[in-house]
Amino acid sequence: MKRFLIPVLAALTVAGAQAQAADAICYNCPPEWADWATALKAIKEKTGITVPGDNKNSGQALASLAAERKNPVADVVYYGVSFGIQAAKDGLVQAYKPAHWDQIPAGMKDPDGKWFAIHSGTLGFMVNVDALGGKPVPASWADLLQPAYRGMVGYLDPASAFVGYAGAVAVNQALGGSLDDFGPGIAWFRKMQQNQPIVPKQTAYARVLSGEIPILVDYDFNAYRAKYKDGANVVFVIPAEGTVAVPYVMSLVNDAPHAVNGRRVLDFTLSDEGQAIWARAYLRPVRAATVPPEVQARFLPASEYARAGTVDYGKMAEVQRAFAERYAKEVQ
Numbered sequence: 446m447k448r449f450l451i452p453v454l455a456a457l458t459v460a461g462a463q464a465q466a467a468d469a470i471c472y473n474c475p476p477e478w479a480d481w482a483t484a485l486k487a488i489k490e491k492t493g494i495t496v497p498g499d500n501k502n503s504g505q506a507l508a509s510l511a512a513e514r515k516n517p518v519a520d521v522v523y524y525g526v527s528f529g530i531q532a533a534k535d536g537l538v539q540a541y542k543p544a545h546w547d548q549i550p551a552g553m554k555d556p557d558g559k560w561f562a563i564h565s566g567t568l569g570f571m572v573n574v575d576a577l578g579g580k581p582v583p584a585s586w587a588d589l590l591q592p593a594y595r596g597m598v599g600y601l602d603p604a605s606a607f608v609g610y611a612g613a614v615a616v617n618q619a620l621g622g623s624l625d626d627f628g629p630g631i632a633w634f635r636k637m638q639q640n641q642p643i644v645p646k647q648t649a650y651a652r653v654l655s656g657e658i659p660i661l662v663d664y665d666f667n668a669y670r671a672k673y674k675d676g677a678n679v680v681f682v683i684p685a686e687g688t689v690a691v692p693y694v695m696s697l698v699n700d701a702p703h704a705v706n707g708r709r710v711l712d713f714t715l716s717d718e719g720q721a722i723w724a725r726a727y728l729r730p731v732r733a734a735t736v737p738p739e740v741q742a743r744f745l746p747a748s749e750y751a752r753a754g755t756v757d758y759g760k761m762a763e764v765q766r767a768f769a770e771r772y773a774k775e776v777q
Contacts, residue, residue, distance in 0.1 A: 480726035503607035520707030525607025529560030530762035538696035562692035566664035576656035599643035669727035
């Protein structure tokens with residue numbers, strides 16, 4: 446009996462190892478964000494690789510990579526650009542130049558391939574009109590400080606989530622600050638504390654649709670998705686004082702346990718099919734692929750997007766930790 450069990454157990458072990466090898470782990474690939482649900486399904490259909498959804502935010506993903514440095518769990522990671530730059534500096538990711546590398550603009554990738562953009566979004570206000578209770582749709586950063594919106598404004602934790610930090614950079618720049626001077630942004634957050642903001646750490650998309658958070662500082666692509674895919678009475682507002690557009694990037698984790706599969710996943714994100722998924726989710730794909738006209742027609746006019754600028758993303762990453770410390774000390 447024992448002689449019979451040994452080969453059976455050995456076969457099961459091999460089968461288990463093969464099943465595990467068929468997967469890849471992506472940190473911060475949440476199905477409810479940027480239509481990762483469709484992307485993960487397409488990756489499975491196209492490559493046979495199963496990538497489970499993961500609801501970390503960018504900061505939590507970076508912290509996990511650091512904690513697991515000697516025994517990595519993840520194969521690839523998706524995060525805001527400043528976190529990708531920091532991960533490269535911390536030696537947590539390795540070089541890989543995926544297919545279509547040459548079509549990524551120079552400012553949207555690490556020269557050695559330790560991070561590269563797959564798409565970008567513009568910060569603004571995602572507003573559930575029905576949840577405003579008849580109040581006007583806010584048009585500016587200043588409007589959000591009005592007592593009329595007390596308890597109605599949300600933004601992700603600026604000290605942890607990339608969209609939160611990007612929002613902090615946006616409001617700071619719009620109010621006259623710079624990456625060397627976060628004074629105006631910190632002052633805005635301190636005033637906002639009096640308005641009882643809602644500050645989740647993870648994506649709050651569903652909470653906006655339900656009306657729990659009537660106004661969320663978030664990206665255009667989430668607002669368009671809510672309006673055109675989920676049929677919600679949601680509008681996107683680019684604040685009058687200005688805002689920023691920022692990329693999201695991916696990396697291959699250092700000593701990734703399934704590096705071969707991880708590379709195939711990264712290749713897919715920049716493939717024609719992968720880029721089309723981002724475009725249909727109202728993100729700006731990083732490759733110069735044409736966004737379908739019917740999708741482009743649903744964006745706000747170019748005149749509105751003229752108020753959205755860019756920043757030095759390397760500098761943005763360099764000052765992020767100092768901002769987080771100051772925010773924790775002066776605002777939280």
